[in-house]
Amino acid sequence: MNDLSDLLAPDAIMARLPAASRRHALQAMTDALAKAAGVDARAAFEAVLMRERLSGTGMGEGVAIPHAPVI
Numbered sequence: 001m002n003d004l005s006d007l008l009a010p011d012a013i014m015a016r017l018p019a020a021s022r023r024h025a026l027q028a029m030t031d032a033l034a035k036a037a038g039v040d041a042r043a044a045f046e047a048v049l050m051r052e053r054l055s056g057t058g059m060g061e062g063v064a065i066p067h068a069p070v071i
Helices: 022-037 041-054
Strands: 058-060
Touching: 022 041
Parallel strands: none
Antiparallel strands: none
8 A cells, every 4th residue: 555645746735725716726726736747737627626516525624635536
């Protein structure tokens, strides 16, 4: 099993992200993911939006872990 630090890119962790809306926050997070992981930003954003429609990934207290299937 991988260590959690093997799965998370430090550049993709965004503490205290200022965002005017949930959509803007998701856009900023998927842009960071795309840059850190070398994936298509638009495809990542669309995948996360589809996942969020099923059930939100917010954990409370301003914490969220948006995720989606590998694109």
